[in-house]
Amino acid sequence: MEEHKKWLLEAIRISEQGFKMGKGGPFGAIIVKNGQVVGRGWNQVTSTMDPTAHAEVVAIRDACGFLKNFQLDDCIVYTSCEPCPMCLGAIYWARPKAIYYANTRDNAAAIGFDDSFIYDEIPKAVEDRSIPTIHIPCEEAWEVFKEWQNKSDKISY
Amino acid sequence: MEEHKKWLLEAIRISEQGFKMGKGGPFGAIIVKNGQVVGRGWNQVTSTMDPTAHAEVVAIRDACGFLKNFQLDDCIVYTSCEPCPMCLGAIYWARPKAIYYANTRDNAAAIGFDDSFIYDEIPKAVEDRSIPTIHIPCEEAWEVFKEWQNKSDKISY
Numbered sequence: 034m035e036e037h038k039k040w041l042l043e044a045i046r047i048s049e050q051g052f053k054m055g056k057g058g059p060f061g062a063i064i065v066k067n068g069q070v071v072g073r074g075w076n077q078v079t080s081t082m083d084p085t086a087h088a089e090v091v092a093i094r095d096a097c098g099f100l101k102n103f104q105l106d107d108c109i110v111y112t113s114c115e116p117c118p119m120c121l122g123a124i125y126w127a128r129p130k131a132i133y134y135a136n137t138r139d140n141a142a143a144i145g146f147d148d149s150f151i152y153d154e155i156p157k158a159v160e161d162r163s164i165p166t167i168h169i170p171c172e173e174a175w176e177v178f179k180e181w182q183n184k185s186d187k188i189s190y
Numbered sequence: 191m192e193e194h195k196k197w198l199l200e201a202i203r204i205s206e207q208g209f210k211m212g213k214g215g216p217f218g219a220i221i222v223k224n225g226q227v228v229g230r231g232w233n234q235v236t237s238t239m240d241p242t243a244h245a246e247v248v249a250i251r252d253a254c255g256f257l258k259n260f261q262l263d264d265c266i267v268y269t270s271c272e273p274c275p276m277c278l279g280a281i282y283w284a285r286p287k288a289i290y291y292a293n294t295r296d297n298a299a300a301i302g303f304d305d306s307f308i309y310d311e312i313p314k315a316v317e318d319r320s321i322p323t324i325h326i327p328c329e330e331a332w333e334v335f336k337e338w339q340n341k342s343d344k345i346s347y
Contacts, residue, residue, distance in 0.1 A: 034326070038328070041331075045328060045330050045331045045334060048331070048334050049334045049337070052337075052338055052341070057345075058338070058347065059337070078283075078347050079260060079347055082254050082255060082258055082259060082260045083254055083255070083260060084260045084261070084262075084280065084284040084347065085242065085247050085250060085251060085280045085284075090242050093241060094240055094242060097239050097241060098239060098240070101239055102239060103235050103239045103240060103241045104241070113331050114331065115316075115325070117279060117283075118276075118279035118312055119276050119277075119278075119279025119282075120276075121276075121279075121311075121312060122275035122276025122277070122279055122308055122312070123241065123242045124321065125275075125304070125307075125311060126242070126244075126304070126308075127241040127242075128321075129321065130321070130322070131321065131322045131323070131324065132321060132322070133323075133325075133326055134323070134324075134326070135325075135326060135331035136328075136331045136332060136335055137325065140332060140335055143335075144335045144339045145339075147282070151279055151282045152312070152313070154282060155275055155278060155309070155312050155313065156312065156313040159272075164281065164282065164285075164286065164287070164288065164289060165287070165288045166288070166290075166291070167194070167288065167289070167290050168272070168290075168291055168292075168294065169191070169194060169195055169198055169290055169291070169292060171198060171199065171202060171293075174202045174205070174270050174271065174292035174293045174297075175293060177202060177205050177206045177209075177216050177270065178216055178271075178293060178297055178301045180216070181215070181216040181301055182301045184209070187209075188214075188236040189302060190214075190215065190235050190236055
């Protein structure tokens, strides 16, 4: 646990550094593989005008670029705050072996971030969500999926 | 509805173009504001080694860069497939006014994509998730949040 706490403190350190340099919100993340840091990220939403530039997403992109892989095999994500649903989704797609976090979604809500609200929205039926979400079934869309399915040289992820 | 279907067919068109050019999975998205396309994206996970490069995330980044804003005020997201939780989270952070989609998460699962599995994981208690997720409370992390809260010139998002 001492080892994990050490890496978590590093993620917390860059969460502070990032916001004090005016990069964005107070969030930091690092990705560690076999005891080595392979990716780092801090929130950059307001400085890069990118709502997806959360610490974990930035760290995943950094680590995947470094590892030249779209999977974080055998990696551990350390984040200064419980991932929001976007970041948690990103982590599931990247498939690391574990996640360690310090602050919680409730701590984030307490300082004005929507994490907890979005956690409530995601599992709702499409028609009950706060952003109007409309399904228009299109035969054309399913045709494209079928073409993908029949593609012999596709790279799955 | 004719107008919305038209934009959805454009998102479907780029979903096909993207995967046939070897960019990644069969997904496309466009973002429209006041009847104008302001952002476009297609899945680029396997070509850019970025697990976050889903169509919607790419389109949001494209539109926000174009609009020079981290919010998609008055924008509509058209996507060839129901957003996965990562993309839905990204959409909530970007705050467009509506989402239209064609294929569903079940259609995506039918051709081998994890969307439905991740939808099941997100609402679970942290300790019940398939990726081991460990909370280590750290006073240092909460101190950083408090510093953010006391920052007088912070940009909220």
